[in-house]
Amino acid sequence: MKYLLLINKDEAAWRALSEDDRRAMAARYMAYGKKMTEAKILRSGAILEPVETATTVRVRDGKRLVTDGPFAETTEQIAGVAILELDDLDQAIEWAAGHPDAEWASVEIRPLANGVPQ
Numbered sequence: 194m195k196y197l198l199l200i201n202k203d204e205a206a207w208r209a210l211s212e213d214d215r216r217a218m219a220a221r222y223m224a225y226g227k228k229m230t231e232a233k234i235l236r237s238g239a240i241l242e243p244v245e246t247a248t249t250v251r252v253r254d255g256k257r258l259v260t261d262g263p264f265a266e267t268t269e270q271i272a273g274v275a276i277l278e279l280d281d282l283d284q285a286i287e288w289a290a291g292h293p294d295a296e297w298a299s300v301e302i303r304p305l306a307n308g309v310p311q
């Protein structure tokens with residue numbers, strides 16, 4: 194089964210970290226990514242640029258509306274994603290709990306739908 198790990202964090206809190214703290218956290222991200230790669234469970238993943246680089250597109254009554262920034266104001270922003278192939282949700286929970294951001298932000302787990310979701 195494939196699971197999406199949706200990494201959410203408060204970008205303001207990240208920016209408030211010292212440069213040394215950000216470097217230390219980056220090293221932890223690299224180690225975590227290496228661990229997933231070595232376990233042969235990582236199918237895809239990406240770190241996202243900050244939320245101020247986002248563009249949101251909506252179509253209403255046939256008219257395209259394009260706005261800068263995310264759709265909704267939230268305290269946490271989507272910072273990255275990973276797609277893992279695992280046996281079950283219990284394994285996904287273990288991997289999500291091991292993500293460095295799980296200690297100070299959140300990691301949402303979503304199974305990937307096979308075909309069109311109901």
